[in-house]
Amino acid sequence: MLFIDEDITKASTLPSAFYTGKEYFEASKEKIFARTWHLAASLETIKTPGQTFPFTLLPGSLDEPLLLTRDTNDVLHCTSNVCTHRGNIVCEHGGIEKSLRCRYHGRRFELNGKFSSMPEFENVQDFPSEKDHLRQLPFSTWGGFLFTALFPAFSFPEAFGQMIARIPWLDPTDFHYSSHHSKDYLVNANWALYCENYLEGFHIPFVHASLNQVLDYGTYAYEIYPYSNLQIGYARAGEETFRIPQTSPDFGKHIAAYYYWIFPNLMLNFYPWGLSINIVKPLNVNQTKVSFLTYISDQEKFEQGVAAMTDRVEREDEAIVENVQRGVRSRLYENGRYSPTKEKGTHHFHRLIAQFMQA
Numbered sequence: 001m002l003f004i005d006e007d008i009t010k011a012s013t014l015p016s017a018f019y020t021g022k023e024y025f026e027a028s029k030e031k032i033f034a035r036t037w038h039l040a041a042s043l044e045t046i047k048t049p050g051q052t053f054p055f056t057l058l059p060g061s062l063d064e065p066l067l068l069t070r071d072t073n074d075v076l077h078c079t080s081n082v083c084t085h086r087g088n089i090v091c092e093h094g095g096i097e098k099s100l101r102c103r104y105h106g107r108r109f110e111l112n113g114k115f116s117s118m119p120e121f122e123n124v125q126d127f128p129s130e131k132d133h134l135r136q137l138p139f140s141t142w143g144g145f146l147f148t149a150l151f152p153a154f155s156f157p158e159a160f161g162q163m164i165a166r167i168p169w170l171d172p173t174d175f176h177y178s179s180h181h182s183k184d185y186l187v188n189a190n191w192a193l194y195c196e197n198y199l200e201g202f203h204i205p206f207v208h209a210s211l212n213q214v215l216d217y218g219t220y221a222y223e224i225y226p227y228s229n230l231q232i233g234y235a236r237a238g239e240e241t242f243r244i245p246q247t248s249p250d251f252g253k254h255i256a257a258y259y260y261w262i263f264p265n266l267m268l269n270f271y272p273w274g275l276s277i278n279i280v281k282p283l284n285v286n287q288t289k290v291s292f293l294t295y296i297s298d299q300e301k302f303e304q305g306v307a308a309m310t311d312r313v314e315r316e317d318e319a320i321v322e323n324v325q326r327g328v329r330s331r332l333y334e335n336g337r338y339s340p341t342k343e344k345g346t347h348h349f350h351r352l353i354a355q356f357m358q359a
Contacts, residue, residue, distance in 0.1 A: 002354040008347045013335045016328040018353070019190040025285040032264050032356045033062050035153040036227075037160075039266060039279060040078070041068060042177065043144045049074045050098065050111065054081050054091045057148070060283040064150060066137065067091050071111040072098075078148050079113035080135040090134070100134075109134055143172030153356070159227045163260045166230070167270060169245050175274045175295030181302075183311075185290045187318050189325035191265060191282035192353065194290060197321050198259075198267055198278075199345030201231060211313050222344045227352070229345050233257035240272045240301055261345070263352050273301035276310065286325055290314075 002018065005011035018024045038058055046053045046068045057064040067081035067090065083090050088104040091097075099116060100109040108116040113134035121127060139148040140156035142164060147156060187194055197203065201220040204211055221232040235241045235256035244250050258270040265280035277293040292314065296302050327333060338347045 002357050004347065004350045004354045006351065008338050008340045008344065011338055011347060011350075013338065013346075014192070014350050014353065015335050016330075016333055019193055019325065019328045020285065022285050024357070025190075025282070027357060028282070028353075029061055031359060032353065033058060033282075034150045035356065035359075036264055037140075037147050037149045037152060037156060037262065037266075039277065040066070040139070040146045040148045043141060043146055044177075046070055046076065046146075048096065050096045052091050052094045052097050052100070052111070054089070054094050057150070058281060060281055060289065062150070065089055066148070067100075067113075067134070068146065069100075069111045069113075075112070076139075076141075076146075077112050078137045078139040078146070080137070082134075083107055084115070084132045084134065085118065143175075145172070153359070154227050159262050162225045162228060163230070163262075163268065166250075167248075167258060169248060170270055172275060172295070174297045176297070178294045178296050181294040181296070183292050185292070185314055185318060187288045187290055187321060188286060189288060189321045190286055191280050191288045192349075193321050193324050193328075194280050194288055194317075195261070195265060196346040196349055197317055197324075199229065199231070199261060199349050200339075200343045201233070202339060202342035203320065211309060224344055224348050227263045229261055229348055231259040231261075231345065233259065242272050261349075263349070264356075271301075273298045 002014065004014070040057065041053060041055060047070070049070050049072050051070050053068040055066055055068070057066050065081040067079050069077045069079070071077065081090050082088070083102040083104065085102065085105055085107045088102050090100050090102050090109065097111065099111060101107070105119070107118045110116050113136060115128045115132040118128075137148050137150065138152060138156075139146055140160075141147070142160060147160075204220070219234040221234070223230040223232070232250075233256045235254045239256055241254045241256055244253065244255065256271070260268040260270070262268070265282075267278035267280075269276040269278065274297040275295040277295070279291045279293070281289040281291065283289055292310070
């Protein structure tokens, strides 16, 4: 059983077996990832009435086939993409449709996921029933993004509410996706090691020399919420900062970045130039794909400051995390302790992992 003491001054970190044991990795799929919120799509992919958009939720881990649709009344739906007859994938390519039809045996569904018709089922008793509709999923939208969860253990506002309330003056609809500056990284390490590295600025002066010249390590701040947390990076003199309105509790502060993390694997990094979204996708117990999605609001600012070193910082993180993965395999290492001032975010992350893995 995993246990992390709530008192960070007494607590020890997760055991090394969590990062190396296949049983923990497999269990985390159902206990953690199936019960939390994930970025599903940009609303740009599903903006026309009659449009369908099939996708896979968290490929390589959950591998759940889902479907976004806009019905003819312009209402958005998120459903399972698995036929309720024999389990075939219903919508394979997406496009503009009047209805959904499974090409295996011809079962039809309305665009809202409701069962419509089925050939050769005239004599079936108690048919159709609620089980014959495509399973509906909860979803929420923020900015231009849609988020969904299979079996959410907490609500969307519980996960994202603090972020939305803190920075309402940053409008994500002003951000424009840049495929040229977006990239996937393959990291040979457990997904949790990557996340916990993100959740502390403790390593910055030791691993990221260039980033340390931009951010003021001494004033780096942490805020912990139930299912998320915030790291605030303050700028050194002369570096680019946000123009924060007087209505904000951060008015007058020289902030270079807001780093928001949503349990378990989503990072939303706000900079004066725009937004970088990082999605940590577990592939196996010691391999992870990290998708960097770049949204730019100010191209000139993008070329300056933190943005210019994003790839370098990621490669430095990748190298150190892979080194840790090799280390935690050691027969001589079990776990460690936390810095009460610098590793609050990692401690919080480990507490959530222990809580969800025991549920």
